Every structure is written in structure tokens, then in C-alpha cells.
Amino acid sequence: MAAQPRETVKLVSAEGFEFIVDYKAACVSNTIRNMLSSQGSFTETELGTINFPEISTPILEKICQYFYYKLRYQNSTARNIPEFKVAPEEALELLMASNFLDT
Amino acid sequence: MAGRGHGLGRGLGLKIEPFKHPITMDPNYADKTWKILEDAIHEIHNQNASGLSFEELYRNAYNMVLHKYGDRLYNGVAAALTRQLQAVAARVEAAQGESFLKELKARWDDHIKSTQMIRDILMYMDRTYVTQQHKTPVFQLGLDLWRDHVVHHPVIQQRMLSTLSDLIAKERAGEVIERSLIRATTQMLVDLGPSVYEADFERPFLAAAADFYAKEAQAFIASCDCPQYLRKAERRLSEEVDRVKLYLDASTEAKITAVVENELVREQMRALVEMEGSGLVAMLRGDRFDDLARMYALLRRVADGGLALMRQVMGDHVKETGRQLVNDPERQKDPISWVSRLLEERDKYEAVVARGLNDDKTFRNALNQAFEAFVNLSPRAPEYISLFIDDRLRKGLKGASDADVEAVLDKTMALFRYLQEKDVFEKYYKQHLAKRLLSGRTVSDDAERGMLVKLKTECGYQFTSKLESMFTDIRTSRDTLADFRSRLATKGTDLGLDLTVQVLTTGSWPTQGAAKCALPAEMERCCEEFRDYYLNAHSGRRLTWQLNMGTADLRAQFGSRRHELTVSTYQAVILLLFNEADSLSYKEISAATEIPTSDLKRSLQSLACAKGKNVLTKTPMSKEVDEGDAFAFNDKFSAKLFKIKIGTVSASKEGEAEKNETRHKVEEDRKPQIEAAIVRIMKSRKTLDHNAIITEVTRQLQPRFVPNPAVIKKRIESLIEREFLERDPNDRKTYRYLA
Known part of the structure; x- marks a missing residue:
């Protein structure tokens, strides 16, 4: 294991907005999890900061919301899980990001 | 419902194509991106990844795949890895x-x-391109390339194998080696895939081991005795198992043990088991439980016949020693020691099986078979075993605790189980029991009954019912006698002597024909008295006297000495004659007593010829009694004891004539049993051919005796004569039951 598990991770959007999320939440994305746990010392592992030059701020925000949404409900057995609302104009970009992040 | 008639639906595997960028690409885009990635891969390979951005590399790889440069990327990676690995x-x-x-x-x-x-940064390619194109995932690709370019590099491959073999050979020779490196190397081979491990290491390793152990087995077998060899083989086996645990893959354990077992044990097992002076036979002789256990454990590993060989050799040995034992002429003279010797032998092998052979049932069976085979070699085995029990129940009980007696009797029962002619045993047992009961020589009623229960559980009710009625007779006799005596007392009759009568049920006892003899008047009167009493009490019965089985106590005066003699009834009758005369010829005695010749001779012999008990003198002096002999009262008779017991010369062991007689009787008794069996079988089967009848009859009678096929044939013929059966007119070999 490369870095000791961090509490939080900083995600930076294309516009330079920083989102600080829990390590656990960030790991909902397989890509991010790999980035943080890969062998060797990539800059991401060392700094705990990941730049996403191709993801815009609103999309990254939506993604962070989804991380927590997923974390909250993935093992839930509750019947009425609220729908995760996505605005139609965001949908395409979000889809691309989710493909990129393997979420 | 949702998908019916429509091409779209969530359940129908809708695939979302990656979004296609509408902008035209820089034509050098792929080259540029790949350059970045290639450099990164190079850096990573040199363990110099710090400073690289995972996100950037991932994004680049992602974009390459997205823009249909997956092929390029994949092949590029493969080429880069190959180049590096060649270096x-x-x-x-x-x-x-x-x-x-x-x-x-x-x-x-x-x-x-x-x-x-590299796999991590190319994760997107692994996820999409590789799965779509059915390529080897990156990580596996890395392993495969390592295998092809490093492990299968001719020099490396050869050197790796020889280095490993050398190290292992050194360790087998007792040297200490660096195990962790071997461990790492074999682990690498396993990681490259089980087939790589097998082909590049395991197979040559096993071949080398086989070679090594084949040589070692030769050396051991030439230089060590069997126990030493076994110890060495055992150690080698555990060493190899340890070796596998320490630095080989677990899958090798079974294979290498198979190799060692094959070379060290299976190839040599016959030589080991049969090794002169130290093999199995020697171990059995010496009660070497540890060595036996070792041999057992090793041979058990040999699936095809290891234990079978051991069993066979043991069985043969037991049979052979048993045969010698059974036929030993010295031992045959003394039935008691003959049986005790057999018991010892059985104890010994019981211990062998329990302590050396893991209590293996198959060995116990083999042992039983061997015992059965040799015990039955002696036609007198049933008689001897009965005699042995007789001896135990007479005197063996004194001083011995009940538990001990039980144990001995239990063991004897085990011998009894081996007997094929159980009916012969029954016959003898009955005789011996009768003697014990009538002479009051049984030491413990409980032990007798215990024995009876054992026989009953072994052979069933039928076997012991007569024996049990013998016990009942003795008990009722006791009551009858007490009653008779009190009757006499009330009547005031004095018989002048003390009469003890045991009333026996005809048929339950092994009685010989009631031999008549002329009783002296006072005895005759007693008999009459009892007869009157008994027939009064039980009307419709018939009472015959078995004088040949009785005993009498006489008081006699020899000069000035008085002695009390315990003699048989016949002897008493003879002795009473000498109240009137000092000397009598054989003929006179015979005429006066009317005792049958053989009994008379025997009685006289024990009165006149037994040393220290010769209350009569015989002329001429000789061991045998002849019809021309004369007998005189021996005035000079003296003995230390006041009470003297004069036994009849009816030795415990049967003479040849008696033996034949018993034999004959047994044969006679078997006839109805065989016939009954035949009828039973035919009644249910209606028709059956000859051989089938023989088999069936033999099977049914097995628990009691093994009938001779010739005898069965005779019985069948007799049954045909008596029209129980008939021969099938079409097939002479088939019989039919006639209702």
C-alpha cells in the first residue's frame, strides 16, 4: 500500500474550484481509488490532490454529491430511496465523467 | 412488458457509446500522447514514478482509447514492456x-x-478496449512477457533449474541452504501460472527426486536392516513434506510424497517385508510394536497392495507358527497347556494388531482367518478347548478373581469361535460339564452359568438348552434329596448309609447305557427306598440307576490304620466283597459284581495298580489287569492322609477308542441335522440342483460344523429313498421336493 489512508481528498475542477471530500466517498470512483492506492509514488498519492482538467465545476460538484448519495444508500435496505436528480442539460457531461471515473 | 415491440429498454442491454468529440483531432495527437505515456512507462519501470501525475496519465490513456487508438496503445505497451524485459x-x-x-x-x-x-494507469483500456477485443489484460500481459522473455530465456531457464536442483540436492545431503530465495523463485513460477510452475520446475524436480530416491533405496536396502530402513524412509518422507511447506507450492506435496513412496516404499516393499532376520516376521516374533507401526504406516501409503502384502505375510506366519504349535507332539499330550499356548499366541497377536497395526480391522480379520485355519488343523481342538474350560472351572478359579476368570473364559470363547466343529465341542462340553456337576467339582456356580451365557450368546438357545436342563436337574435333585431325607427321618427308617441321589433327565445328559451291576444288599435297600419315594412323588416316571457315574465314601481298616476312601460306586462294590474274603480272583469278582468287563478292569486297575493308592494287591504284579489275575486286600497299605481319593483311570483326555466313539456319535448326530437342513431348503425352493443344495446346506450349518459334501450326498439319497425328494426325470442333477 502506498500512502497511509487519508481522511480527506482534494478534488480540483477544470476551473480550479477545490472540493474536499472524505476519502471514503472519493473511493466510490474506481479511478480515484486506484489513483490513491496505486503502487509507487504518483503525485496524487503524495499530495492527496487530484486535478481534473476536463471536468467543469458544476459537474464535479454533482459528482461529489453522487459520491455521498451512493455511500449513504448503497447498502441500505430502505424501501423508498430518493431519486438522484440530474438536470437534463447536465446529463451528457455527467455521463462522460462517470465513464472516466468508473463510477 | 416494457420492452415489447420497442427496441429500447433498460433491461435489454442498452449500450451507451462513448461520446464522440465533434472537433477534429490534431493528427499527431496519438503520437504525442503515446510519447507521454511511453516515457511514463519507462520511468515507472525504473522505479522513478514520483512526479508523475496519475490523473494525467490516466486521462491520456483514456483519451487514446476513446479516440480509437486502443490498438496503438496496447501494442505500444506490449512493445515497451518487451524491450524492457529483454534488458x-x-x-x-x-x-x-x-x-x-x-x-x-x-x-x-x-x-x-x-x-x-502500469495496469493502474491503463485501467480504462483494460476495462473497455481489452474486454471488447478479447486481449490479455495488462497485468497478465506483463506476467506473460516476463515468462517469455526472462524465465524462458534459454540461459536463465537452464541456470535457474540447475541452481534450484543443486540447492535442493545440497539440502537433501544435509547442508543448510538459503531457503527464502528458492521460496521466492518457486512463488514467482506459481504466479506466472500453474502450468509454468509445473513445466519449468515441478516436473524436473520430481524426476530428479525419483532418481535420487531410487539410488538411495538401493543403498539403504543393501546396508540397513528393515527397521532402520523404515526409519530412514519415514524421515525422508517428512523431510519432503517439510520442504514443500517451506519453499515449494502446496500442490507439489502430494506429488513428491507419491514419488518418495513409490521409490522408497513401493519398489522395495517386498524386499522389506520379507527381509531375512529383520522383516515383518522378525518384528512379529520380537513384539516390536514401534517397528510394526512404522511399517504399517508406510505400507498404508502404497495404495496397491502394500497392506495386503503385509497382511498376507503376517497371515502366513501366524498360520505356520500355529500349525507347528498345534501339531507339536509334546503339547498334544497336555490339552491344558496346548490351549493356554494358543491363548498366549492370540494375546500376542491381539496386542500386535492393537498396538502396532492401528487396530486395523482387515488385519484382525486376517488374523482370525489364520487362527481358524490352524486351530481346525487339529481334529482334537474342540475336545481340548472343552477340557481347558473344564480345568479352569474346576480348579483354576481358586485364588483367581472373578474378573480374571472372566477374562480367561472370554479369551477361550474367542478360540471357540474359530472352531468349525462346534457340535463336537458341545458334545465334549456336555460330558465334562456332567462330570463336574455330578462329582460336585464345580468351584463356582456363577462361573459355570457365566460360561453358559457366553455359549448361548455365541451359538443360540438350541446349543445350550440341554446344558441348562442339566443345571436344573442338579438343583431339583438337591431339593428332592432333602425331602427324601426328612421323609426318612419322620418314618424313622435308618438306611445304615448316607445316600445321595441325583435325578437326571434322560436325554439331557451324556449317559451311557445303564450298566447293571449286582449291588450289595445294604446299597440295594437304599435304592429301593429311594425308588419308592420318588415314584410316589412323581407318578408315571421311570427311574434307572447310572451306577457307573456314582461315588462312594468307605471307611476301611488297614492293620491298625483307619482310612476313609473316596471311590466310584463300582470300586465300592468291589471293595465291599473283600469284607467277606481276603483274596479273590478276577473271575470271582466279575461273577459277584456283574460289572461290565471294561469298567471292571478299569476299576481294578485303579484299586490295585495306582501308586500310593493300591488298597488291593494283584498277582502277578503288572500294570494291566488280566482275566487270570487274583486280588487280595492290602493290609500293609499306608498313606499320610486320612482321606484318600481313588480316581478311576478315566484320564481327562480321551483314549483312541473313546475318541472314535465320540466321533461316531457326532457323525450320527449330524445326520438328522443335515437332513433337516436339506428338507428346510427344499421346502422353500422346491427344485434345486445338487451343487446349490450342497452350498446352501453348508451355509446353514456353518455355525455348528462344516458338513462333508459326501455325507450330504448320502443324506440326499436317503431322503430320496424315503420319498421326501425325487430326482428330476430330465436332469439327474436336479432334485424336487415332494410335499
Whole structure:
């Protein structure tokens, strides 16, 4: 294991907005999890900061919301899980990001 | 419902195509991106990844795949890895001697680490391109390339194998070696895939082991005795198992043990088991439980016939020693020691099986078979066993605790189980029991009954019912006699002597024909008295006197000495004659007593010829009694004891004539049993051919005796004569039951 598990991770959007999320939440994305746990010392592992030059701020925000949404409900057995609302104009970009992040 | 008639639906595997960028691409885009990635891969390979951005590399790889450059990327990676690994191979090849394995291990560790990193940044390609194109995932690709370019590099491959073999050979020879490197190397081979491990290491390793142990087995067998060899083989086996645990793959354990078992045990097992002076036979002789256990444990590993061989050799040995024992002429003279010797033998092998052979049932069976085979070799075995029990129940009980007696009797029962002619045993047992009961020689009623219960559980009710009625007779006789005596007392009759009568049920006892003899008047009167009493009490019965089985106590005066003699009824009758005359010829005695010749001779013999008990003198002096002899009262008779018991010369062991007689009786008794069996079988089967009848009859009578086929044939013929059966007119070999 490369870095000791961090509490939080900083995600930076294309516009330079920083989102600080829990390590656990960030790991909902397989890509991010790999980035943080890969062998060797990539800059991401060392700094705990990941730049996403191709993801815009609103999309990254939506993604962070989804991380927590997923974390909250993935093992839930509750019947009425609220729908995760996505605005139609965001949908395409979000889809691309989710493909990129393997979420 | 949702999908019916429509092409779209969530359940129908809708695939979302990656979004296609509408902008036209820089034509050099792929080259540029690949350059970045290639440099990164190079850096990673040199363990110099810090400063690289995972996100950037991932994004670049992502975009390449997205823009249909997956092929390029994949092949590029493969080519880059190949180039690197060729360089690695050269470095490893350069490392000589001890450092070779170290270098190999270090390179391998690095390679694994870098391949993992490369896999991570190419994750997107693995996820989409590789699965769609059915290519080998990146990590596996790294392993495969390592296998092809490093492990299968001719020099490395050869050197790796020889280094490993050398190290293992050194360890087998007792040297200490660096195990962790071997462990790492074999682990590497396993990681490359089980087939790689098998082909590149395991197979040659096993072949070398087989070779090594074949030679070692030769050397051992030439230089060690069997126990030493076994110890060595055992140690080798455990060493190999340890070796597998320490630095080989677990899957090898079964294979290498198979090799060692084959070379050290299976190939040599016959030589081992039959080894002169130290093999199985010697172990059995010497009660070497540990060695036996070792041999057992090793031979058990040999699936095809290891234990079977051991069983066979043991069985043969037991049979052979048993046969010698049974036929030993010295022992045959003394039935008691004959049986005790057999019991010892059985104890010994019981211990062998329990302590040396893991209580193996198959061995116990083999043992039983061997015992059965040799015990029945002696036609007198049933008689001897009965005699042995007789002896135990007469005097063996004195001083011995109940538990001990039980134990001995239980063991004897085990011998009894081996007997094929159980009916013969029954016959003898009955005789011996009758003697014990009538002479009041049974020491413990409980022990007798215990024995009876054992026989009953062994052979069933039928076997013991007569024996049980014998006991009942003795008990009722006791009551009858007490009643008779009190009757006499009330009547005031004095018989002048003390009469004890035992009333026996005809048929339950092994009685010979009631031999008549002329009783002296006072005895005759007693008999009459009892007869009157008994027939009054039980009307419709018939009372015959079995004088040949009675005893009498006489008081006699020899000069000035008085003695009390315990003699048989016949002897008493003879002795009473000498109240009137000092000397009588054989003919006179015979005429006066009317005792049958053989009994008379025997009685006279024990009165006149037994040393220290010769209350009569015989002229001429000789051991045998002849019809021309004369007898005189021996005035000079003297003995230390006041009470003297004069036994009849009816030795415990049967004479030849008696033996034949018993034999004959047994044969006679068997006839109805065989006939009954035949009828039973035919009644249910209606028709049956000859051989089937023989088999069936033999099977049914097995628990009691093994009938002779010739005898069965005779019985069948007799049954045909009596129209129980008939021959099938079409097939002479088939019989039919006639209702």
C-alpha cells in the first residue's frame, strides 16, 4: 500500500474550484481509488490532490454529491430511496465523467 | 412488458457509446500522447514514478482509447514492456552463481510493482478496449512477457533449474541452504501460472527426486536392516513434506510424497517385508510394536497392495507358527497347556494388531482367518478347548478373581469361535460339564452359568438348552434329596448309609447305557427306598440307576490304620466283597459284581495298580489287569492322609477308542441335522440342483460344523429313498421336493 489512508481528498475542477471530500466517498470512483492506492509514488498519492482538467465545476460538484448519495444508500435496505436528480442539460457531461471515473 | 415491440429498454442491454468529440483531432495527437505515456512507462519501470501525475496519465490513456487508438496503445505497451524485459533478462543472465537467484528475485519484485502501476494507469483500456477485443489484460500481459522473455530465456531457464536442483540436492545431503530465495523463485513460477510452475520446475524436480530416491533405496536396502530402513524412509518422507511447506507450492506435496513412496516404499516393499532376520516376521516374533507401526504406516501409503502384502505375510506366519504349535507332539499330550499356548499366541497377536497395526480391522480379520485355519488343523481342538474350560472351572478359579476368570473364559470363547466343529465341542462340553456337576467339582456356580451365557450368546438357545436342563436337574435333585431325607427321618427308617441321589433327565445328559451291576444288599435297600419315594412323588416316571457315574465314601481298616476312601460306586462294590474274603480272583469278582468287563478292569486297575493308592494287591504284579489275575486286600497299605481319593483311570483326555466313539456319535448326530437342513431348503425352493443344495446346506450349518459334501450326498439319497425328494426325470442333477 502506498500512502497511509487519508481522511480527506482534494478534488480540483477544470476551473480550479477545490472540493474536499472524505476519502471514503472519493473511493466510490474506481479511478480515484486506484489513483490513491496505486503502487509507487504518483503525485496524487503524495499530495492527496487530484486535478481534473476536463471536468467543469458544476459537474464535479454533482459528482461529489453522487459520491455521498451512493455511500449513504448503497447498502441500505430502505424501501423508498430518493431519486438522484440530474438536470437534463447536465446529463451528457455527467455521463462522460462517470465513464472516466468508473463510477 | 416494457420492452415489447420497442427496441429500447433498460433491461435489454442498452449500450451507451462513448461520446464522440465533434472537433477534429490534431493528427499527431496519438503520437504525442503515446510519447507521454511511453516515457511514463519507462520511468515507472525504473522505479522513478514520483512526479508523475496519475490523473494525467490516466486521462491520456483514456483519451487514446476513446479516440480509437486502443490498438496503438496496447501494442505500444506490449512493445515497451518487451524491450524492457529483454534488458532485464540480459542483466539477470549476467549474474552468476549465488547472486543469480537474488538478481532474479529483485528484478521480479520490481517488475511486479511496475506492472501493477502500469495496469493502474491503463485501467480504462483494460476495462473497455481489452474486454471488447478479447486481449490479455495488462497485468497478465506483463506476467506473460516476463515468462517469455526472462524465465524462458534459454540461459536463465537452464541456470535457474540447475541452481534450484543443486540447492535442493545440497539440502537433501544435509547442508543448510538459503531457503527464502528458492521460496521466492518457486512463488514467482506459481504466479506466472500453474502450468509454468509445473513445466519449468515441478516436473524436473520430481524426476530428479525419483532418481535420487531410487539410488538411495538401493543403498539403504543393501546396508540397513528393515527397521532402520523404515526409519530412514519415514524421515525422508517428512523431510519432503517439510520442504514443500517451506519453499515449494502446496500442490507439489502430494506429488513428491507419491514419488518418495513409490521409490522408497513401493519398489522395495517386498524386499522389506520379507527381509531375512529383520522383516515383518522378525518384528512379529520380537513384539516390536514401534517397528510394526512404522511399517504399517508406510505400507498404508502404497495404495496397491502394500497392506495386503503385509497382511498376507503376517497371515502366513501366524498360520505356520500355529500349525507347528498345534501339531507339536509334546503339547498334544497336555490339552491344558496346548490351549493356554494358543491363548498366549492370540494375546500376542491381539496386542500386535492393537498396538502396532492401528487396530486395523482387515488385519484382525486376517488374523482370525489364520487362527481358524490352524486351530481346525487339529481334529482334537474342540475336545481340548472343552477340557481347558473344564480345568479352569474346576480348579483354576481358586485364588483367581472373578474378573480374571472372566477374562480367561472370554479369551477361550474367542478360540471357540474359530472352531468349525462346534457340535463336537458341545458334545465334549456336555460330558465334562456332567462330570463336574455330578462329582460336585464345580468351584463356582456363577462361573459355570457365566460360561453358559457366553455359549448361548455365541451359538443360540438350541446349543445350550440341554446344558441348562442339566443345571436344573442338579438343583431339583438337591431339593428332592432333602425331602427324601426328612421323609426318612419322620418314618424313622435308618438306611445304615448316607445316600445321595441325583435325578437326571434322560436325554439331557451324556449317559451311557445303564450298566447293571449286582449291588450289595445294604446299597440295594437304599435304592429301593429311594425308588419308592420318588415314584410316589412323581407318578408315571421311570427311574434307572447310572451306577457307573456314582461315588462312594468307605471307611476301611488297614492293620491298625483307619482310612476313609473316596471311590466310584463300582470300586465300592468291589471293595465291599473283600469284607467277606481276603483274596479273590478276577473271575470271582466279575461273577459277584456283574460289572461290565471294561469298567471292571478299569476299576481294578485303579484299586490295585495306582501308586500310593493300591488298597488291593494283584498277582502277578503288572500294570494291566488280566482275566487270570487274583486280588487280595492290602493290609500293609499306608498313606499320610486320612482321606484318600481313588480316581478311576478315566484320564481327562480321551483314549483312541473313546475318541472314535465320540466321533461316531457326532457323525450320527449330524445326520438328522443335515437332513433337516436339506428338507428346510427344499421346502422353500422346491427344485434345486445338487451343487446349490450342497452350498446352501453348508451355509446353514456353518455355525455348528462344516458338513462333508459326501455325507450330504448320502443324506440326499436317503431322503430320496424315503420319498421326501425325487430326482428330476430330465436332469439327474436336479432334485424336487415332494410335499
